[in-house]
Amino acid sequence: MAISLTLPTIQNWSCHNCGGCCRQHAIEVTEEERQRILSQGWTANDGTPTGNALFERQGGPPWAKRYRLAHQADGACVFLNEQGLCRIHAKFGEAAKPLACRIYPYAVHPAGKQATVSLRFSCPSVVANRGRSMKQNADEIKQLARAIVPEGHERTPPPAVSARERVDWPDFRRFVDAIDYDLASTTASIGVKLQLILLWLDIVGESRFDKLSGTLLTEFLDIIRQSVHEVGLPMAEGQWKLTGGPPGALARMQFRMLTAQYARKDTAADLASGWRGRWKLFRAATKFARGIGNTPPLQTIFREVSFESLEQSFGIPAESEELWTRYFRVKVQGLHFCGPAYYGVPLVEGFQSLALIFPATMWIARWLAASQGRTQLTADDVSQALTISDHHHGYSPIFGSFGFRKRVRTLAQMDEIPRLIRWYSQ
Numbered sequence: 001m002a003i004s005l006t007l008p009t010i011q012n013w014s015c016h017n018c019g020g021c022c023r024q025h026a027i028e029v030t031e032e033e034r035q036r037i038l039s040q041g042w043t044a045n046d047g048t049p050t051g052n053a054l055f056e057r058q059g060g061p062p063w064a065k066r067y068r069l070a071h072q073a074d075g076a077c078v079f080l081n082e083q084g085l086c087r088i089h090a091k092f093g094e095a096a097k098p099l100a101c102r103i104y105p106y107a108v109h110p111a112g113k114q115a116t117v118s119l120r121f122s123c124p125s126v127v128a129n130r131g132r133s134m135k136q137n138a139d140e141i142k143q144l145a146r147a148i149v150p151e152g153h154e155r156t157p158p159p160a161v162s163a164r165e166r167v168d169w170p171d172f173r174r175f176v177d178a179i180d181y182d183l184a185s186t187t188a189s190i191g192v193k194l195q196l197i198l199l200w201l202d203i204v205g206e207s208r209f210d211k212l213s214g215t216l217l218t219e220f221l222d223i224i225r226q227s228v229h230e231v232g233l234p235m236a237e238g239q240w241k242l243t244g245g246p247p248g249a250l251a252r253m254q255f256r257m258l259t260a261q262y263a264r265k266d267t268a269a270d271l272a273s274g275w276r277g278r279w280k281l282f283r284a285a286t287k288f289a290r291g292i293g294n295t296p297p298l299q300t301i302f303r304e305v306s307f308e309s310l311e312q313s314f315g316i317p318a319e320s321e322e323l324w325t326r327y328f329r330v331k332v333q334g335l336h337f338c339g340p341a342y343y344g345v346p347l348v349e350g351f352q353s354l355a356l357i358f359p360a361t362m363w364i365a366r367w368l369a370a371s372q373g374r375t376q377l378t379a380d381d382v383s384q385a386l387t388i389s390d391h392h393h394g395y396s397p398i399f400g401s402f403g404f405r406k407r408v409r410t411l412a413q414m415d416e417i418p419r420l421i422r423w424y425s426q
């Protein structure tokens with residue numbers, strides 16, 4: 001099947017074998033992949049368990065059991081060797097690995113007649129923009145896309161625009177292109193760009209599109225964007241007065257709860273830790289809700305620091321601007337923020353959720369800096385924080401839950417997302 005792909009050409013990537021994904025992800029395997037791995041004849045001499053011990057039950061009824069690759073005591077995949085390399089890859093080649101391992105860090109999503117490609121920024125090489133251009137990777141991506149994009153993907157309808165409104169693919173692309181155009185601007189900081197897009201998307205969320213289509217829709221988007229830019233941009237520049245004041249106490253509480261979800265690790269080892277692990281998480285969630293005293297370290301890289309210390313200004317490293325612009329553009333172009341790629345959420349809500357990853361990540365970056373006794377952020381803090389937060393975005397089921405979505409909607413209704421963006425940008 002020939003698939004026409006839209007590639008995120010602003011992004012480079014090659015795997016640098018850091019082994020990070022083999023330590024973070026629970027890899028579910030199909031029955032065919034399980035049988036293939038069993039037939040590879042792994043023995044103790046290979047440094048792996050044997051037979052069924054290579055897998056762990058992932059749930060499913062007795063007649064359709066689901067399995068994932070087993071993990072070592074430290075949470076790493078059973079096939080990760082001492083050099084940080086995959087034993088299946090080393091012995092049988094790349095194609096012998098489970099599909100989920102081969103695809104990472106790519107994500108392919110339906111986009112009308114085409115499919116569009118995004119990347120996961122939980123991979124440090126993606127964050128660092130290290131490796132071959134997407135053009136150079138195109139053949140490999142096309143091959144992977146053939147394995148995962150189902151026949152008839154062109155018939156997948158576009159995500160909803162808002163809770164009430166749907167348009168066809170060409171019109172849906174007009175919204176996406178307008179967001180991307182604003183993100184690509186070099187005249188404003190990422191914080192300002194996000195605030196401006198959120199403002200005009202508020203108008204989109206309240207509008208009807210049954211009579212607005214094609215060039216009329218483009219004109220409508222141009223008009224609302226222009227007016228938001230004319231009024232909002234001069235106010236935003238320099239003094240951050242776009243939406244006035246710091247976030248309110250209720251918003252800060254909702255935000256801390258949301259950020260705690262992003263700061264968690266949730267490796268296979270964490271998932272297997274049972275009630276003891278859940279109780280620990282519940283205690284941590286309570287502390288995040290109160291926001292008093294010290295932060296409970298959700299991962300070993302975090303130290304206990306006072307919640308209050310993270311509310312001081314930590315600055316924003318100039319180098320992070322490029323990373324943030326690239327991150328949001330890859331996610332938006334790759335439709336990695338709404339529809340099937342993001343819990344079926346409409347475009348407006350999906351962008352609100354995506355925008356929140358900015359203050360959440362900056363908060364986590366502050367926590368990383370404060371854990372080392374620093375009060376200023378470095379570009380490395382921001383990069384590392386993004387590998388932590390993007391690990392979950394669109395993948396952890398909790399982010400698609402009623403509670404999480406309600407939290408995002410509440411922050412949006414209270415007009416607090418722009419304030420949070422501004423507060424954690426300084």
Ligand code: SF4
Nearest residue numbers: 015016018019021123
């Ligand atoms: S996290 Fe990225 S660089 Fe590291 S092994 Fe996985 S794909 Fe390669």
